[in-house]
Amino acid sequence: MIFLVCCHHISLEHFSLSGKHKFLGYIRCKEAMPQPCDLAINVNGQQTFFINQKVLSAYSEKLKKIVRREKRKSHIKDSIIEIDDFPGGPDGFELVSRFCYNHGEIKITVSNVALLHSCAVFLGMTENVSTSNLLKQTETFLDGMIYWSWQDTVSCLKSCELFFTNADSSGLVEKLIFSLLGKIAHNTDIATLAASSSSSSSSPETASRFRFSSPSKTTPESTKPRSSSKKWWFDDLIILPPMIIEKVIKNMGAYGTDNDSLILTKSLLHFLKMAVLQCKRGAKRAALYSRSAYAGLADTAVHGVISxxxxxxxxxxxxxxRIVSGFGLSKDCRAKLEMLIGGVLDQATLDDLLVSGRDRGVFDVNLVLRLTRIFVHSDLLSSQKLKKVGTLIDKYLCEISPDQNLKTSKVLGVAESLPDSARDSFDGVYKAIDIYLESHPTLPFEERSRLCRCLNYEKMSLEACKDLAKNPRIPPDIAVQALKLQHSKISKGEYSVRVKVLKGPSMINSSGMVLYNGNVESLSPENQDTRMNMQWGVMELEKACREMKRRVPKLVGHDVNIMRGTTPYYSRSPLPKLC
Incomplete structure (x- = not known):
């Protein structure tokens, strides 16, 4: 066994316990390494190696120059030379030292060839310094990568992660990627890969971008992957870091706005989804890369979705x-993606809208406001779609109202984001406001009054108005105003009633209810029940008005905290659960 270090006159006081054992091991092998160490090199500030200068300089002209420069600078014989940005850190330097101490021989494998090659380039270990030097040996080994298995190629590319800058600048990453893409080209239907959608075939110009440079020889059967799935190749590339995935896609000609492949888009989304899960779990890779490192991949995926x-x-x-939001997505890509979603908002469900908030809020209310604005201004807007979104927004309001960090302005913004024509009834909006007021008992009187301005009392049911009139959380002047409008509606006979025969102007709505717009007195005798119900409604409202007038002086300025025991007309269940 060849050891790297042979030193004289070194005090063990400077070593840790594990370092002492390692150093004593070096001393025991002194006879196998007769050259004394005369140089201390600190690699990347992580570990110091005690080596013989002549042994390493015989293979590296760059190391010889570094030693001369540093010693000339310090004028101290036993000074420590520091080398920064060494490929692979101490592990890389140890491999190079083993090569030098073993007279230019070392076992090169798929797992270490990338590191050895990068170290050889860094130290200038060329044929000009020594014949059959490390750089020549690694390049000879890499020339045979066409015969490597698929997994070996991916594994070698993965090993470049810790010294990516060095491997990339030397052209090694590019060489490995071309080998990888060559194997993909031999084992994948390129037309399928390049297809812009699952139902359309690609043009020759599009497919040509995916014909990678590869040797004319047929890829040996042993190098072919076993999976027959159309996206087998990307499933295996999940282990690669984002910067290598980015280079792979760039070499495929499908990066950024050039992405028109459905398979590639879905594979990228899967890759980003796995990255999100790793960040949540606190995985090691999540600590190595910031989310901005995935920004280019996120933009590429979104461009594919848009196309x-x-x-x-x-x-x-x-x-x-949800997947791409946390990866520093560009404003342009986000705007285009939201434009797509806003155009089909009528197909959304409540769960879709409940996107987690970025700031203090539980939910991203600003997103829903933007999507609603896009939907309202879309070209293919119909009354049916508008009312469907109106119902959805009312449910969303009820769900977000218990959020303690939700501001009144946001509730108003969501409620008023749709025109009145989007709602046949404002009972849902009133329910959301009541939940909000109950969840925010310290809300000032002015804010409560401001919040109620989004209610259209003419589109509220009789039961909802009666509940509003009795609700201690609603400002008295608002309750009186609502009751007056309801009283006038009943007096004019504007409520929907079920009758068999009607005389006078009428209109049948979609629910089978007959809207009678004439005078109540003109109803035929056979509709006495209807007339009695209307008269009863008028009496109820008049009674509620008298009660409100009596309570107004007491309610103004009253502490709302003691008014939380009422049960509304809709028999409200416990507050919605916050996701």
């Missing part, structure tokens, strides 16, 4: 948004 939007459902688009 093939017909292949993604509304729920799928929301899923894409």
């Amino acid at each position: 093939m939007s017909c292949s993604f459902s509304c729920r799928g688009l929301f899923s894409v948004l």
